Amino acid sequence: MGLCRRFCCSRGPLLVLFLASAVPLGVIFSLERTKNTSETFEYRSRGWIRECAKWDADRHRFLVSTFFDGGVAQIPLPGGAAAPPDTTLEEQSALHDPAVAGNASVGILVDAPRRRLLVVYSDLLRHRYSALAAYDLSSWRRLFLAQLSGPNDEPSDADDATLDGEGNAYVTDAKTNKLWKIGAGGELLGEIRSSVGLNGIVYHPNGYLLVVHTFGAQLFRVDPSTAGVEVVQVTGGSLLLGDGLELLSPTRLVVAGTPSGRFVESGDDWRTAAIAEIYRGPMHRIASSVTVKDGKVFLSHLIGGGLSARTHLITEAVFSPVKGKQP
Numbered sequence: 001m002g003l004c005r006r007f008c009c010s011r012g013p014l015l016v017l018f019l020a021s022a023v024p025l026g027v028i029f030s031l032e033r034t035k036n037t038s039e040t041f042e043y044r045s046r047g048w049i050r051e052c053a054k055w056d057a058d059r060h061r062f063l064v065s066t067f068f069d070g071g072v073a074q075i076p077l078p079g080g081a082a083a084p085p086d087t088t089l090e091e092q093s094a095l096h097d098p099a100v101a102g103n104a105s106v107g108i109l110v111d112a113p114r115r116r117l118l119v120v121y122s123d124l125l126r127h128r129y130s131a132l133a134a135y136d137l138s139s140w141r142r143l144f145l146a147q148l149s150g151p152n153d154e155p156s157d158a159d160d161a162t163l164d165g166e167g168n169a170y171v172t173d174a175k176t177n178k179l180w181k182i183g184a185g186g187e188l189l190g191e192i193r194s195s196v197g198l199n200g201i202v203y204h205p206n207g208y209l210l211v212v213h214t215f216g217a218q219l220f221r222v223d224p225s226t227a228g229v230e231v232v233q234v235t236g237g238s239l240l241l242g243d244g245l246e247l248l249s250p251t252r253l254v255v256a257g258t259p260s261g262r263f264v265e266s267g268d269d270w271r272t273a274a275i276a277e278i279y280r281g282p283m284h285r286i287a288s289s290v291t292v293k294d295g296k297v298f299l300s301h302l303i304g305g306g307l308s309a310r311t312h313l314i315t316e317a318v319f320s321p322v323k324g325k326q327p
């Protein structure tokens with residue numbers, strides 16, 4: 001989601017359209033043909049940019065944040081447990097909260113145990129509003145709206161969220177180096193100042209946060225109780241342009257970005273880590289978030305394609321070992 005911070009927001013949405021349209025059509029087709037995935041969900045949408053997609057297993061659908069549009073859409077998958085169809089899926093509007101009209105919807109998170117969706121909102125252009133809201137996943141009733149920052153506070157740019165075991169949420173601010181902590185009922189519990197800018201975030205069950213900064217190439221281990229920040233020593237490649245994160249197990253992390261997916265492993269509680277495998281998907285579409293469906297890793301892409309109708313891709317990441325990896 002950090003890429004979008006730079007390309008969509010700071011430098012204007014036109015740059016993204018320029019980047020997308022600067023790739024000749026023939027190249028797009030060949031790029032898409034070489035995508036090495038065993039499962040791809042293609043859906044038709046009304047927007048060019050879909051920042052974050054998460055799998056809602058209980059309702060058998062993907063949920064996506066519609067970004068500038070400020071809402072959340074759903075892509076229901078037909079056929080229960082049946083194999084995905086070849087046909088293009090349709091995005092349906094699911095949520096549009098008038099209380100935050102004019103703001104963008106950025107990171108989203110399915111809180112399955114509490115049957116709710118968390119949505120991060122941000123005033124992308126002026127940085128005068130950031131919020132976290134929670135909605136019932138069946139009725140879309142709003143459960144809380146926590147303002148994190150307003151016009152009288154320092155400029156902010158809320159980006160991504162994660163949850164700990166008690167339902168506390170942590171939201172990154174890509175503008176001023178900090179994290180917000182929000183209680184399970186929506187109460188703002190405080191800010192954790194860090195010395196670094198933060199984008200993608202994930203909570204580790206051992207009580208700390210793993211966070212990436214898209215343009216900093218580094219992975220950080222943040223202790224929320226002390227605000228202590230350690231740099232995880234990563235070998236086997238760079239995490240530059242890392243964005244959305246998902247923890248597959250306590251020792252395995254997937255980083256979405258460019259290249260599309262990096263599979264990172266740690267054997268010492270994330271003091272050090274190694275990039276073990278890489279997945280190169282449709283790079284020109286820019287992978288921005290990662291989610292897990294039926295035990296498989298899926299990446300969603302920021303930029304839509306197509307001429308008359310815009311289509312977006314959610315692709316299964318098929319990882320290959322990093323060449324020349326040290327044993």
Ligand SMILES: *[C@@H]1O[C@H](CO)[C@@H](O)[C@H](O)[C@H]1NC(C)=O
Nearest residue numbers: 034035036037318319320321
């Ligand atoms: C696709 O991925 C599979 C499994 O990792 C690998 O065996 C195959 O060589 C890859 N094909 C291409 C064209 O990269």
Ligand SMILES: *[C@@H]1O[C@H](CO)[C@@H](O)[C@H](O)[C@H]1NC(C)=O
Nearest residue numbers: 099100101102103123126129
């Ligand atoms: C974001 O939402 C807040 C709260 O309703 C509102 O005051 C603000 O004007 C909105 N921002 C934009 C850019 O419309």
